[in-house]
Amino acid sequence: MINKKRIQNQSCWILHHRPYRETSNIIDVFTKEFGRISLIAKGARSAKSKFRGLLRPFSPLSVSWISNSNLGTLIDIEVDGNPILLFGDSLLSGYYLNELIIKLLHKDDSQNEIFDLYTSTIIELSKTNNIAPILRNFEIDLLKLIGYEINLDSEYITGDPLEASNLYEYSPGLGFEKTKKKTGLMIFHGDEIQLIKLKGFQSKNVLKSANRLLRNTIAFHLDGKILKTRKVLEELRKYDK
Structure with a gap:
């Protein structure tokens, strides 16, 4: 029964x-x-x-x-309160957060901190048109809270601190490793990694690097599941250029 x-x-x-x-x-x-x-x-x-x-x-x-x-x-x-009014890209970004919660969180598992993070992020989206930094902050914090935090401090093999003057290759699920490669999808400058850690998204280059890092990390942990809202957001960005 x-x-x-x-x-x-x-x-x-x-x-x-x-x-x-x-x-x-x-x-x-x-x-x-x-x-x-x-x-x-x-x-x-x-x-x-x-x-x-x-x-x-x-x-x-x-x-x-x-x-x-x-x-x-x-x-x-x-x-239980006033509705959060979202429009345009903010509305689509809100649905993106919803899709992340649905696809990354297990059912019936209390998540007080993530609930508070989601609530504060939805409110932030309603107050500004500068959406990208809000989404990157949410992604960083969400990954940390569900146990998939990106190590932005040290190399995953040697444990050596990440230095601003070096280049690093990132492997999702593992971490950063010093490299001599100059370019590549997962190649990052040490100074940009340090700014991502500090959530210093005033620079467009740092924001783009954070987007690249987080997009691939989230895709890895989704294990083949497609985020429909993110795909739409990226298509819209193409027309904005």
Whole structure:
């Protein structure tokens, strides 16, 4: 017999929802205390549903559900603050964060720090058009919190400190190694690595290097999963040039 448990009034964000059967939705929810969970919102697409209009991303919510194996049942949801208004690239970037959370975090694993990181990043996205540094900061912090931190201090083989005057080749999942190569997808200047560590993204070159480093690191840990939102963002950047 499956042991059902009622969970009440948990702070959350909606990450994604998809149709289920004729009138229901399955929603991916990110909660502070229970991490990422999936719930059935029964009748959510019917005209008289009490959930109608509430199952939206980027709106702070309080949710209650009945746990049931891998898929719980939503029983109540309430607005828990003002919605975060995102537009254009900021909106697409918000969906990118959602996709990272869905694909990198395990279900039913409490992630208080990541919840707070996500919340603060969504708020930041609503306040500026300078999006790239915000995304790079989020990626660096997220990788650290899920145990995939990039070692920006020392070489992975020798343990020698990374020096500003040297060139280094990066291997995702391993780290940096001193190299004589001058160019290459995973070749980085030591001074740029030091600035990435400090999140010194005032320089466009450092920001581009951070993007290259983090894009390939995240791709490695996704193990073949494709980030649809990142692909769209990169396509849009081509037209901006």
